[in-house]
Amino acid sequence: MRLLHCIFSFNVGGAETMLIDIINQQVQIHEVGLCIINNAYDINLINKINKKCKVILLNRKESSKNLWNVVKLNKIIYSFHPNIIHCHNSHIIKYIFLHKFYKTFLTVHDTRLPLICAKYYDHIIAISQAVKDDLCKHNIKNVSIVHNGIETHKILHKNSSSLDKIQCKIVQVSRLEHLKKGQHFLIEALNLLVKEKKTIPIKISIDFIGIGSSETYLKKLMSKYNLNDSIHFLGLKDREYIYSHLKNYDMLVQPSLNEGFGLTVAEGMVAGIPVLVSDIEGPMEVIESGKYGFTFECGNVFSLAQQIKYIIEHPNEANNIAIQAQKFATRNYDISNMVENYDQIYIL
CATH class of the missing domain: 3.40.50.2000 (Glycogen Phosphorylase B;)
Structure with missing residues (x-):
């Protein structure tokens, strides 16, 4: 299976450090890529990712409306040819032209987040029952609960x-x-x-x-x-x-x-x-x-x-x-x- 994780930024935070752990486990059995869209990332965090994972830095300026960044993102996706696109921010999917041709997943990491684009994903992963309940209030379906994990x-x-x-x-x-x-x-x-x-x-x-x-x-x-x-x-x-x-x-x-x-x-x-x-x-x-x-x-x-x-x-x-x-x-x-x-x- 070819998995491509997409995230806007990759600075120190709970979601980012946990994603490192996830990727380092997944590369043992899957081909995994990570696309960081914005030019906001911590190189020390990136260095903790297993070298088997292909890390792609789009280097988009935050909040930029330059269409070339969208084109570059889609070229990256086409080149990687993933079976699964796993996003960690709901807005990412609106920049993926042919998202209907991929299996798309979104992890929602908190309650009270803007979720206007969540309905376009094939499946939503909530990190807790509390997050799932919040999603249900917005009439978002196809939700599964997967609790956060740590390297205990x-x-x-x-x-x-x-x-x-x-x-x-x-x-x-x-x-x-x-x-x-x-x-x-x-x-x-x-x-x-x-x-x-x-x-x-x-x-x-x-x-x-x-x-x-x-x-x-x-x-x-x-x-x-x-x-x-x-x-x-x-x-x-x-x-x-x-x-x-x-x-x-x-x-x-x-x-x-x-x-x-x-x-x-x-x-x-x-x-x-x-x-x-x-x-x-x-x-x-x-x-x-x-x-x-x-x-x-x-x-x-x-x-x-x-x-x-x-x-x-x-x-x-x-x-x-x-x-x-x-x-x-x-x-x-x-x-x-x-x-x-x-x-x-x-x-x-």
């Missing part, structure tokens, strides 16, 4: 049997976009907990891993509450760093306002640390509605603070849930499961 064997496991009794180190991994990812709620919750230091005798710290447009705002919020000694912005870190350091934390918190899945939640589970997520559809699906993690009311700072406090005060319960979550995530969210499910959908 690369994530180092936490060794300690319970939370540190001297300090609690919290990690949050995502783009710094507080209106979507909700990092400001976590800062405000820490402020509430610091005020309760008489009832919580251990030091609580937060490491934010990621970059984004909200970094200045979040740092100002941190300073406003005098939390500079307790909060650290570590910037952008590659996956190898994250996979080797998750085990050093006592808790992963994902306070998102909307989230299609929550890959970092699954990674925290595999590392064996307790995870705490807002009670929205995607992350709740990852932790099986609270069976394999803790939840708080989305957007409720007091609820978030109380749940952090609960996890700290109940280390044995948190550890037991984390152990079960590790087994569940390793079994269900490994990248091999995702690739196998893709193959089954391709031949439908």
Whole structure:
């Protein structure tokens, strides 16, 4: 089978890094190509793709309306002669002249995305039930669910049997976009907990891993509450760093306002640390509605603070849930499961 993945940009992000894993698995049994349409890509990410994959850089200027780019894209597709065209943005298909002569697939990576072109694909792959439900609201059919996957064997496991009794180190991994990812709620919750230091005798710290447009705002919020000694912005870190350091934390918190899945939640589970997520559809699906993690009311700072406090005060319960979550995530969210499910959908 000849598979051609098409994506607009290829900078550091969950969808891009996961696509690397998918391609590196698929090249073992298929002929695979990757077409990056825009001139927005990270060469370090590209270098992580197996050399068996043909990487094609169209180098279109973002938002360009130059028709020559469309012609070049179609020449690339014709030259590669794929059986399957797998897109990772719904708008790509409108630039493919003869898309009806190929089997076309679209992976939808989040809720609330513009999906005006989704109806032109032969099949849609939703990364979660939450995403599928969102698609159904737009009357989009032919949808299958394939959960995101990770290379679980690369994530180092936490060794300690319970939370540190001297300090609690919290990690949050995502783009710094507080209106979507909700990092400001976590800062405000820490402020509430610091005020309760008489009832919580251990030091609580937060490491934010990621970059984004909200970094200045979040740092100002941190300073406003005098939390500079307790909060650290570590910037952008590659996956190898994250996979080797998750085990050093006592808790992963994902306070998102909307989230299609929550890959970092699954990674925290595999590392064996307790995870705490807002009670929205995607992350709740990852932790099986609270069976394999803790939840708080989305957007409720007091609820978030109380749940952090609960996890700290109940280390044995948190550890037991984390152990079960590790087994569940390793079994269900490994990248091999995702690739196998893709193959089954391709031949439908």
